[in-house]
Amino acid sequence: MTEDRIASAAVQDASSDLNYAFYDHPRYEPPEAYADARDTFLDRIASVSGVVSVYESGTGEVSRPGISDVDLIVVVEDEIDDPTAVREGISAAKTDEYYFFHGPEVITRSAFPEYYNVLPMPKDLVLHYGESLEYEKNRDRFNYLAYLVDSVTTTYPMEFLELLFFPGPSIDHHRLDIVFGDAFDLAVPGVVAERFPVDLDTRFAVHRLNSLRNDMMLFADSTGRDTPVMDAFDASITDLRERWFDLDRAERETLLIERLQDAITACFAFVDHLDAYLDEIGVEVPETELTVHSHETTHNEFRPDWSVETAERDTCEYYRDGRVRTAVLPQSVTVNERLRDGDTVSAPEAYRRALQNRDRSKRQRDASMAAYKYHPMRARYMRVMGALFGLKTRLVR
Structure with missing residues (x-):
């Protein structure tokens, strides 16, 4: 080296x-811009049938404005008549892809309790919308x-x-x-x-x-x-x-x-x-x-x-x-x-x-x-x- x-x-x-x-x-974006993008997403997601909850990984704050993104997890019902409509509704709820760089994750109600088995990162989840659901933070x-x-x-x-x-x-x-x-x-x-x-x-x-x-x-x-x-x-x-x-x-x-x-x-x-x-x-x-x-x-x-x-x-x-x-x-x-x-x-x-x-x-x-x-x-x-x-x-x- x-x-x-x-x-x-x-x-x-x-x-x-x-x-x-x-x-x-990366372009600098103030924390308020992230908050506005998140709030708009939550307002829009309320009209998407089949959505149970929306969580965010971490504290709900952006660690590096302009570089970080909003890590959302959308929980949906296990049985949905029109999955395409749900997929398109979740995608359309994003105001600007910049704030939702690789998300949101989408997971069913029955799979959500074991979310940390798949992505076992040492972060909490913050509830932003919908039902409060039980989940296990697997630290094994x-x-x-x-x-x-x-x-x-x-x-x-x-x-x-x-x-x-x-x-x-x-x-x-x-x-x-x-x-x-x-x-x-x-x-x-x-x-x-x-x-x-x-x-x-x-x-x-x-x-x-x-x-x-x-x-x-x-x-x-x-x-x-x-x-x-x-x-x-x-x-x-x-x-x-x-x-x-x-x-x-x-x-x-x-x-x-x-x-x-x-x-x-x-x-x-x-x-x-x-x-x-x-x-x-x-x-x-x-x-x-x-x-x-x-x-x-x-x-x-x-x-x-x-x-x-x-x-x-x-x-x-x-x-x-x-x-x-x-x-x-x-x-x-x-x-x-x-x-x-x-x-x-x-x-x-x-x-x-x-x-x-x-x-x-x-x-x-x-x-x-x-x-x-x-x-x-x-x-x-x-x-x-x-x-x-x-x-x-x-x-x-």
Whole structure:
């Protein structure tokens, strides 16, 4: 690492000559604007039939005006005659997407009590509208662990590799939509693709860096492990968010690229800690030959002889040279999938129960989101694109 930097030389070298087209820079919005947007949403949601309650994750206050968003959870009845009308009504209640960056979450009444089994963040829920409902704030360390294992096999470090290397092209600084962007990544050779700037969603990147930081601190707090690289990353993201509006545009963009590079190295340190902790609590996954598992458009490579340095280097080569979304991870983090498949795996009984509870709750949550938030064609599209990216991965590897 260079002074004051977390990112390894491998990560910095692999991304140092890429060009970026930054868009959607966070804009400062006063707390009153967030309150007005929330109040308007609540007024509008009252006319949507089937809505039971609206909660907000956290204190109901915005921690970083202009960067943060309003994290709402809309609870709906289990039986609704017209799900499309509910989905459209919830979407239309938002005054400006800026204030509701990735939400709201939508979940059914019966699934809501176990919401924290799926997203076990250490935050309270504030009731803004409707019925006051009972819910369990699951603080079980194995529930946290099962969640984090799922996160490193579906999200980290892949999300930051994609942000840094090829989230999608921009032509004349006009970004392509997700369908054309995926088609570009599938079909255009790397020597051609790199003539285009990497299309970087600035606010999304800042938001996801904060989410990664939160998950790392959840791991550190729940396990009591000493995590110096992750602690340094925590401090760096706090600094990024606090200083963002004090910097000019060029300084922000330079700092953001550095933090995305740092995130990749921090993610591999995170995976290393997770691998060690799984061994510490008695999780033993039988070693097999190198295997590749798919998750939507990402295809992870799980190695029995895994190490941080080679995994990070080889992953960067896959993303940069092969232009495939393949992260190299240890086989220990396949524990959740192997338990789900009924494979022979040694794991504490409490961990098995936590995973079963999480999976039950996640199925309910996923069904709610599919019915009341996501586009009806999303699941089919992701299956098709996953298969196509899987074919590209096999050809490149």
